[in-house]
Amino acid sequence: MSNDIIRNAAEKVAALRDHFIHHERFEPLEARFAMLVAKRLSDLDAGRSSEAHGLALSGPSGTGKSAAMHHLLAGVGQQLSTTRHWDAPIISLRVPSPAxxxxxxxxxxxxxxxxxxxxxxxxxxxxxxxxxxxxxxxxFVHLDEAQDLASRGTKHELNAVASMLKTLMTDPDWPVGIILSGTPELEDILNHDSQLARRMGSVA
Incomplete structure (x- = not known):
């Protein structure tokens, strides 16, 4: 096989990976996030500092969660660019190791x-x-592979993670919305704390 054929095949595979196909799981995710963004912008425009809310996307490995979140955040970034909050960023990162x-x-x-x-x-x-x-x-802050935040599953660890997430969303000076994506183990974090679960919408 020639180098040209290999290179062309690699370019086509890369192009396919960049192409996102809307599917039925993406629609509720997009709708819920649109509501969070609209509420946050409304609060800012009105000078309110009410607590922020969040969203969690969970599913087995290989089901396209990271691609869906990347597409979702890119779309919101374009939406924000047409508003007075055009320079307000959304931070997205993968939970590092050690978590x-x-x-x-x-x-x-x-x-x-x-x-x-x-x-x-x-x-x-x-x-x-x-x-x-x-x-x-x-x-908003998006944390991918968020299940690793409580990989050991101890009560102390779950308490600390839930407390940190709630603190960011309820900060009286600048509340920040939290977006989590990860495997189904992510639900263990949300189910551990009823106050956190109340502030987090969930899409599975």
Whole structure:
């Protein structure tokens, strides 16, 4: 097989991967997120600082969750570009390994453009996260492979994750919507805390 044939085949495969096909699972996800965006923009325009809400997309590995979220966030980014909030970003990142709250906060700070030494304590890192989310006027944070946030499944770990997510959504100075995507184990985090579950819509 010639190099030209191999290269052409690779280009066609790459083009197919970039092509997103709407399907019945995507429609409720898109509709729910559109409602979250509309509420957030309405609050901003009215000068309100009411708590934000979130959305969770769960499903088995290989079912296209990451592609669906990428397409969804890209579409919302285009929508925001036509509003007065055109520069309000949506931060999207994959939960890093190891998926400790400290390292997640550290990675989120880097995504926000802020560098910090990893020797800092977790509470300090998350205080900085909240500060820079407000400074950057971030509307939503998307965490992919979010089931890894509580991979050990201990009560202490689940409590810490739920508390962190609720804190971001209820921050009185700058509430931020949380979007989670991951395998069905993600539901363990949501079901662990009734207050978190009340603030998170779920699409499976």
């Amino acid at each position: 400790t709250l400290k390292f997640v906060g550290y990675t989120l700070l880097r995504a926000l453009g802020y560098q910090i030494g990893s020797e800092r304590q977790a509470w300090y890192i998350w205080d900085l996260v909240r500060h820079h989310l407000k400074e950057r006027q971030v509307l």
